[in-house]
Amino acid sequence: MNLDKVLTRQFPATEHALTPRDCMLYALGVGVGERSDAKEELQFVYEDGLKVFPAMVNVISHPGAWVKDPELGIDWVKILHGEQSFTIHKALLPGETYIGTYRVTDVVDKGAGKGAMLYLEKTLSEKTSGDVVSTVTSTYVMRGDGGFGGTTESAPPLHIVPETPADDSISLATLPQSGLIYRLSGDYNPIHASPEVARQAGFERPILHGLCTMGVATRAILHGCCSDQPERLRSLKLRFSAPVYPGETILTEFWQDSSGVSFRSTAVDRKVIVLNNGYAEIAAA
Template structure:
């Protein structure tokens, strides 16, 4: 990796008009609408009174595959999406145009043969407005780029889930065609659609997008801890630990401690933790009572 050129990267502002169709398509991609007569689902999948599903903030104004640009000399084939977070400062609205500003916030070199960590941040604003309505952070694990040099000394702290038994579990089945639907929200990486390319990448078959799995976990937090009301969810963060295959059932274990919710998700079919170190902040008064 060419660290000097990477740090000199300046992202253009990216305007993104989110139409009602975009919002509905994103929600269908993460499996909302599985019970089509349920108003908790219809609020995200029907244009009458439509709301933006909170985790859609992750995909709005995305800069695309910029890291593949030859000038950065990144071994992008070995790149993994390590961590992701979002904070909603004001609920997004269908039919509005938002502008995303991106920046690289740091690099941690773990050493030759050990890879590097690349940290990014996006601030989202409504067009022609100064107020930040959403903040998104991403961590990329650059497995082939150790030895590049660091710009920050320590990794950000990782949230640990409690050791006690979970307060709730929420099981959500994903659709066999989930990745084919979700990719229409902007991530066209072929390992999510092409079986041969997925095998070359080391997977048995096409995998679900990490941010789609994030959306499934957001569904679990929303219905368990927020009475399915998106305005009650303020922040979410997690670490990606293993891929999900479309059609698998994601079970999210949830712990509540006041406004703070801890969570992790595993797939039932393989008993593998796929999302870990999850933390969300919600309005404290609203929790599902089993």
């Protein structure tokens, strides 16, 4: 990796005109509509009073495959998505156009042969008003890099989920075709659609997008902790700890405190934790 090139990378502003169809398709991709007769579900998938599902801030105004730029020297084939967070300053609106601007904020070098971690920040703004609506951060585990130096010596600490029994939990099933629907919101990586590519990557079949699993957990938090009121969700962060296969049931456990909720999610049949170190800030009703 060329550290100087990575840290000074200039990202072009990315514009996204958010159509009602985009919003509904994204919501269907994360499984909204399971309770098809419930107004709490219809608010994200029906044009009458349509609201944008909060976690959609993760996918709009995407910067493209910038890590493939040869001058950066990144071994992009070995990159994993390690962590993700979003903070909502103002709700997204169907029909509005948004501008995404990006910057690399930190790179942690674990040492030669040990990999590195790259931290990318997206600021999402309304085109018409210029108002910042969301801040999104992504952490990438760069298994093929390391030994080049970095901006900091250690990664920020993760949120620790309590060891006590959970206060509550919600199970949500994913559809066998979840990955095929979700990819229509912009992530066309064939590992989520092609059995052959998935096997080449070491998986028995196509895996679900990590951000789709995050959307499923967000659904559970909205329903279990926000009374299905999306405006109450202020921020959410987590670590991706294992892949999910489309069709699996995801159990999300909650530990509530005065300002929010700690959480983790497990693939029920395999008893594997797939999302961990989660925390969501929630406004009072």
